[in-house]
Amino acid sequence: MANSPMKERPLSPHLSIYKPMLTMMMSIVHRITGIGLYFGMALFVWWLFSAAHSQSYFDFVQGFVGSWFGRLVLFGFTWALVHHALGGLRHLLWDTGRGFDLVRIEWMARATIAGSVTLTLLIWIAAYAAR
């Protein structure tokens, strides 16, 4: 198999021929946020590690996290986390065999976007209000 010469084989219709639809974009975004969070977790652990390492190293990392760019990354991380979590809830519902009718699928997709943006903003407003 691995050694057989590659032949030009007909491919079934793929991404590029479909009109982008909300549910399809949600599926793609779920995967992209997952990949983002994968690397985001490394940043989170880097931050914890710096606190375990030394004062000077922690100051360096916290300086980055606390900067406008660091806060932007953390804001994106928060949104990705909320969005992926809400998308995950939909998947858990689908795992039970429920929620597959078109009306509900469309409704849940919209609710996920609205929910992830609203919750992320609320989290940050609450965090800034609390300090």
Next chain:
Amino acid sequence: MSMRTPLSKVRGLGSAKSGTEHFWHQRLTAVANIPLVIFLIWFCVSKVGADRAEMAAALSNPLVALMLVFTIISVTWHMRLGMQVVIEDYIHSEGSKLICLLGNTFFSLAVALTGLFAVLKISFGG
């Protein structure tokens, strides 16, 4: 007449060598992640500008340290499974796929162990 051993028949896995563990662990960690992620967001956002003493004080609370331990384990397990699917979907040559799958395991383990070590060290007073 079947050439399969009785053990292989009982396992019922065939040439795939594994069964539903991947699917099940993905769901198991997904459910665990729901409360853990809420905690993780709270922890991150509330400690953005904190100094080191504040971090140490937060982690000296065993509940906070334990929640971080749970979160790191569940999340890194979940992300390894997820990235494995992404790799298997997009990387088709056997060699690169194997290297990516190895890298995925090493990366996830490194993130997990670094995080756990840091949390425990700070929590134990270091």
